[in-house]
Amino acid sequence: EGRTRFLEAIKEFENGQLDARLLEVLCCEGCIMGAGMTTKEQEFKRRSRISKYVRDCLKYRNQGQWEKDMVYFADLDLRRSFERDDKRVGIITPDIDLRPILERMGKKSESDFLNCGACGYDTCLDHAMSIYRGLAEDEMCLPYTIEKLKQTNEELEKSNSKLSDTQQQLVQSERLASMAQMATGIAHEVNNPLGVVLMYAHMLKDQCKDDKQLGEDLGMIVEQADRCKKIVAGLLNFARQNQVAFESVDLNEIVEKGLQIVERPKNIAAEIINQMENPYCELDKDQMVQVLVNLISNAYAAMPDGGKLTITTGGNDFQVWFSIADTGIGIPKENMPKLFQPFFTTKKMGKGTGLGLAVTYGIVKMHRGDIKVTSNADLSKGPTGTTFTVAIPRAGRRE
Ligand code: SF4
Incomplete structure (x- = not known):
């Protein structure tokens, strides 16, 4: 609404419909909503508010202070002067290459030119021209900014999940490394006595060939000790204590x-x-x-x-x-x-x-x-x- 009123005021001023020599309109640069309006109230209501404010000031004023102020500010020059500075968006001439700006705005193909007006300009080209003149910024294109935000968000999510995967892997590796250290210690300690048990069990088994029951019992010891040996070998493998023959x-x-x-x-x-x-x-x-x-x-x-x-x-x-x-x-x-x-x-x-x-x-x-x-x-x-x-x-x- 502000933007429309702004344009109307300029048109009326240009056509001489306004009985004023100076038109001062609120027009902030970089506002995506166009010119801003301070209040939605009708003109007369706004005027009466200002009158009331002035009356209140007069009612509660300190007469002595007021007189002092008048003397103090007597020399203040309240005149204002203006210089002509034409900031209107010009006609786009073929010698102005807007392509780099349009690229930055994410306008790469025809379908990117939405001409939605969300930036305050009627068309994307008008917006690009304003950027060229230093009056606007790329980020004012809302659809483009939203798209970029989405992309950034997706990239952030990806790197975040990568980071947490790596962190988990690190924790896992550390845990396994300390287990491997412990496993090596145990395996080395158990290996030698186990070897002795196996050796004597085999010797006894050979000596007791005639006693079937004893032979079977000793066979059981050999079998289970062998199983323990395999477990120890497995532990050493896990602890990476074995050689690799490439x-x-x-x-x-x-x-x-x-x-x-x-x-x-x-x-x-x-x-x-x-x-x-x-x-x-x-x-x-x-x-x-x-x-x-x-x-x-x-x-x-x-x-x-x-x-x-x-x-x-x-x-x-x-x-x-x-x-x-x-x-x-x-x-x-x-x-x-x-x-x-x-x-x-x-x-x-x-x-x-x-x-x-x-x-x-x-x-x-x-x-x-x-x-x-x-x-x-x-x-x-x-x-x-x-x-x-x-x-x-x-x-x-x-x-
Ligand atoms: S907001 Fe973007 S897409 Fe819409 S008119 Fe402005 S530059 Fe074009």
């Missing part, structure tokens, strides 16, 4: 081997998708097969009612990767941060040591690689299942 291998062959080793339940289908042009990389063959065996076994265990296992391989010049996806029950959200911790298992007592994923994590880290997991256990949010992705540098490190 050699040049075909990753696809390793994937196939891993798939062959684990017996596939009849109700589960398996598929390998190869997206790799060059399958050769440097890694420890046995350890990587171990990683595959662990992940594939877990995937099968997650599909008790059947499903599909998909192994995808890929890579670029710097790294190779494979992902193992199942259509199983998924991993509950609360278990995700504990997945790679040693001895964490959801399997029944005696069914798993809880070292499989910890060992997998250790082996991948020994290869200077990365392991990521995504999972959905909530059917209302889509198909359930889990995908582990392992990425390792194409060239191994030789110490």
Whole structure:
């Protein structure tokens, strides 16, 4: 409304319809709403307000002070002078290149010229011309500013979620590193006495060949001590205390081997998708097969009612990767941060040591690689299942 009144006043002044030599209109630069109006009241009401204000002032004035003020300000010159400064938006001439300004305003194609008037100008070109003359700013284009804000907001959200992911990974790595330290200590302490137990159990077993019952009992000791040895070896693997024997291998062959080793339940289908042009990389063959065996076994265990296992391989010049996806029950959200911790298992007592994923994590880290997991256990949010992705540098490190 202010903008319309502003234009009307100028037109009337120009046509000589106003009986005034000076028209002073309120026109602030940079206001997206156009010229502002101080009140919505009608003209006479405004006048009567001013009269009342003056009458009140006269009523309560201090006559002595007023006279003093009159003398004091007698020399004050209240005249005002004006200089001509034509700020009207000129006709756009072909020699003025408004393109850079229009670009800044986000007007790149015809459909961007909304000519909505929200900036106080009738058209986007008028607005651009005013910017050219230093009378307006780019940000006054509301649709553009809103769009930009949206973009900035989206970018902020993305970097925020990246930041919190990285933070979580850091916390996880730190926790696993301190666990690894503890695991190494325990493993080294247990390893030697365990070796002695095994050795003497074997010796006794050999000496008691005639006593069947004793032989069976000693066999049990050997079996369980062997199991403990495997757990200790697993702990050392998790703690990255083992050596990595890098050699040049075909990753696809390793994937196939891993798939062959684990017996596939009849109700589960398996598929390998190869997206790799060059399958050769440097890694420890046995350890990587171990990683595959662990992940594939877990995937099968997650599909008790059947499903599909998909192994995808890929890579670029710097790294190779494979992902193992199942259509199983998924991993509950609360278990995700504990997945790679040693001895964490959801399997029944005696069914798993809880070292499989910890060992997998250790082996991948020994290869200077990365392991990521995504999972959905909530059917209302889509198909359930889990995908582990392992990425390792194409060239191994030789110490
Ligand atoms: S607000 Fe933007 S889109 Fe609307 S007229 Fe002004 S410059 Fe054009």
